[in-house]
Amino acid sequence: MVGEFRRGLWDALSPAQRRRLLFVSSLVALGAGIQGLAPLALTTGVDRLTAGNLPAALVAVTAYAAMAGLSRALRQGVSLAYGAVARGFERDLYRKAYAHALALPHAVHLDRRAGELARTVTDGVRGWRRMLDAAVFTALPFVVEVGTVGAVLLSASIPTSILGVLLAFVLTYGLVFHRGILGQRGSFRTAARADAEAQGVASDALVSQETVKLFTREAFVEEKIGGAFARGGAAWDFYNRIVAINGLLLSAIFTLALGTMLLLAAGEVAAGRMSPGGFVLVNAYVLQVVGPVERLGQMAREVVQGLDLTARLRELMAEPGETALSPGTQTLAGQGPVALAIQDLQFGYDPRRPVLHGISLAIPAGQTLAVVGRSGSGKSTLARLMCGLYRPDSGTLRLDKMPISDLSLAALRSAVAVVPQDTVLLHDTLRANVIFAWPDAPEAALLEAARVAGLSVLVEALPDGWDTVVGERGLRLSGGEKQRVAIARAVLRRPRLLILDEATASLDTRTERDIQSALEAAASEVTTLVIAHRLSTVRNADEIAVMEDGRIVERGSHDTLLTLGGRYAALWHAQEEVALSSLAGGEQAAAHPTRSTPDWESA
Ligand code: ATP
Numbered sequence: 001m002v003g004e005f006r007r008g009l010w011d012a013l014s015p016a017q018r019r020r021l022l023f024v025s026s027l028v029a030l031g032a033g034i035q036g037l038a039p040l041a042l043t044t045g046v047d048r049l050t051a052g053n054l055p056a057a058l059v060a061v062t063a064y065a066a067m068a069g070l071s072r073a074l075r076q077g078v079s080l081a082y083g084a085v086a087r088g089f090e091r092d093l094y095r096k097a098y099a100h101a102l103a104l105p106h107a108v109h110l111d112r113r114a115g116e117l118a119r120t121v122t123d124g125v126r127g128w129r130r131m132l133d134a135a136v137f138t139a140l141p142f143v144v145e146v147g148t149v150g151a152v153l154l155s156a157s158i159p160t161s162i163l164g165v166l167l168a169f170v171l172t173y174g175l176v177f178h179r180g181i182l183g184q185r186g187s188f189r190t191a192a193r194a195d196a197e198a199q200g201v202a203s204d205a206l207v208s209q210e211t212v213k214l215f216t217r218e219a220f221v222e223e224k225i226g227g228a229f230a231r232g233g234a235a236w237d238f239y240n241r242i243v244a245i246n247g248l249l250l251s252a253i254f255t256l257a258l259g260t261m262l263l264l265a266a267g268e269v270a271a272g273r274m275s276p277g278g279f280v281l282v283n284a285y286v287l288q289v290v291g292p293v294e295r296l297g298q299m300a301r302e303v304v305q306g307l308d309l310t311a312r313l314r315e316l317m318a319e320p321g322e323t324a325l326s327p328g329t330q331t332l333a334g335q336g337p338v339a340l341a342i343q344d345l346q347f348g349y350d351p352r353r354p355v356l357h358g359i360s361l362a363i364p365a366g367q368t369l370a371v372v373g374r375s376g377s378g379k380s381t382l383a384r385l386m387c388g389l390y391r392p393d394s395g396t397l398r399l400d401k402m403p404i405s406d407l408s409l410a411a412l413r414s415a416v417a418v419v420p421q422d423t424v425l426l427h428d429t430l431r432a433n434v435i436f437a438w439p440d441a442p443e444a445a446l447l448e449a450a451r452v453a454g455l456s457v458l459v460e461a462l463p464d465g466w467d468t469v470v471g472e473r474g475l476r477l478s479g480g481e482k483q484r485v486a487i488a489r490a491v492l493r494r495p496r497l498l499i500l501d502e503a504t505a506s507l508d509t510r511t512e513r514d515i516q517s518a519l520e521a522a523a524s525e526v527t528t529l530v531i532a533h534r535l536s537t538v539r540n541a542d543e544i545a546v547m548e549d550g551r552i553v554e555r556g557s558h559d560t561l562l563t564l565g566g567r568y569a570a571l572w573h574a575q576e577e578v579a580l581s582s583l584a585g586g587e588q589a590a591a592h593p594t595r596s597t598p599d600w601e602s603a
Contacts, residue, residue: 009132012093017085024082025140031074032141036148038067039284047277075137086132090125097121097313103321106389107349115203117316119196124313131306138299149285159273162264162282169257173250173293180246181304187242189308191235196312198228210475250294261286323409326388330402331411337366337527338399338415338496340386345395347385355381357550358395363543365400368528370538372568373547379531380421382547383499386529388412399497417495419503421531423486425474430459431466433474433485437493445492452518453488454511479506487515501531512537535572544568 013021045060101117153163205212205221212221265282268274332338342361348354355378363369371379384390386397388409397404404412417437425433434449435441441449450456458481462468474482483506490498500519504512516537519528532538539558546554546561546568554566561568 009089009128009135012096012128013085013089014092017088020081020085021136024078024085025136027074027078027081028136028140029144031071031078032144033148034067034074035071035141036145036152038064038071039281040152041067042284043277043281045277046280047275050276082136086129089132090129093125093128094121097124097317100317100321103323104316104319105322105325106384108319113200113204114207116196116200118203119199120312120316123192123196123309124316127306127309127313130302130309134299134302134306138295138302142296142299145291153285158278158282159264159268162261162268165257165260165264166286169253169261170293173253173257176246176249176253177300180242180249181301184239184242184246184301185304185308187235187239188305189311191232191239192309193312194228194232194235198225198232201225201228254294258286322388326391326405326409328404328406328412329408330406332399332402332407332415332496334400336496337525339363339365339401340369340497340527340529341396341398341401342382343396343398345382345385345392345397347381347390347392347395349381349390354393355550356385356392359547359550359552361545361552363527363529365527366525367542368530368540370530370532370541370544371547372532372535372538372544373553375533377547378550379547380501383418383420383501383529383531386497386499387416387418414493415496416499417490417493417497418499419483419486419490419501421502421505423474423482425470425477425482425485427470427472429467429469430455430462430485433470434488434492437489441492449488449492452491452515453484454507454515454518455484455488458484480508480511483507484511484515487519491519495526497527497529499529499531502533503530504537505533535568535575 010018041060041064045057045064048054048057048060098121101121153166202225205225212218261282262279265274265279269276269279340361340363342359345356345359346354347356359378359382361369361371371382373379381390385392386404388404388407391405399407399412399415407415426436431446434455435446438445447456450459459465468476470476470482470485474485477485483503487500487503490500504515507515520540530538530541538544542557543555544558544561545552546566548567554561554564554568556564558572562572563569
């Protein structure tokens, strides 16, 4: 536990933060020492008063008041300096935790709710902060105060009966407290976990708000969120009950011990073996010992709860990031388009269900390969493997003869740009979303990328132009507009391999054709992999591969595939027919090409 504490807190602090923390700690220790000695001054005051020495009594009482005040003032003063250390520590921890969460493999993110992940980080940071607070404001003063009080009590000739009761009290109190904490731990963990789950359910509902509204499932979702928080609430109620019972037991022990010691002290005074000052000393020090013992108990609870709160964050931080899983370090030599070679690629998201069964493909540098095939045949999976989002089970992917597993992920991803099927934009302006690919892009490059992607028309039409805020995940834009932003972003990246995964599927035929010719004009500077359903969009590709159930079943140029008379030819003719009839029938079919286009099932 101490090692965990040191690694989590001390090692996480910068040298300047450590120096400040040591300074704060020494002030806290000084305050505790003064507080430990203060009752001595009071005792002296009482004794001088009973002896009729008023001036000396006044000096002693004033000293007592000054010591008590000073120790409190020190504590207040240190909280200012401590605040800066603690905030710096929290800020660094948040940054590190989120950076690590972001670096976790794609598959891990798909398994978790973002809200739950955020809650894990918040809980973890809160936990470390609680432990830091406890260490500085409880553990340290405890050691100093108990040391001072112990020394005073031993030197003040307190009757052994009273010391014996005090010792018994401290031991019993500690034991009951310890057992209490162990008993509470499980229910605390359950409650904290239930809270994180509830947070996950709630944030999931917010992210899916559109679906909730469209299916009028508000009441259902509210019920679900309510249920999740109710489970959290019940777990906290149970935990609070255990804490309260333990607290009552501890109060009883304290009252019994204090009463016994004061009665014993009163007996000593009555028998003339103890001065009234001594009686005051016993009362003051019993309280003084009880204070730190109680605070130590609270600290133990804080530390145990802190460790429980941080447990999930520690687990998260121990999970290997995707760079650890992809240890390649090489960079890709040269510039311009790369040659892509895929050899006998096998992959399954789940070992029980293989998705790709030995894919072999090649695209010479600067050429375009189109992959077509029915839904679920594994086309996007191929794209995800090319960007290193997953690792193949076997087989190799090479860029310019270099296996991508030898490349660092950063090198791989700066060479490859993807326009994914579902575009997710940042909740920011259009400009910020496009230059995300290249933050220092010159204006001319941005405008050129916008032109190629057919985005310029949209920017001109929007009242706020490039400064238009696109909304959460880009939901203020239409599907086709989002796709154009994604294409501009990918073009601005100036990749050496461009992957277009159904990148123009939400666009009308005319815009699609315009973007396609602009992309084709720029195509010689980049190797392109196009994934598409509409065959008209891929007829100019240098090669077309037809995929079915994770296998390539046909390959060749458009003309070769037509001559072959297989799956591709059948679908081509079917789609042609619909296109011709829609031309004859007007614009409606052209505006919704995917709806009326025959697919692999119908061909
Ligand atoms: P579409 O044309 O509909 O986009 P596709 O050919 O691109 O389909 P993929 O997205 O590659 O298909 O999916 C191939 C198979 O892998 C599908 O059966 C899908 O259910 C499965 N799959 C995709 N992503 C995951 C994932 N993260 N975990 C488990 N299975 C997945």
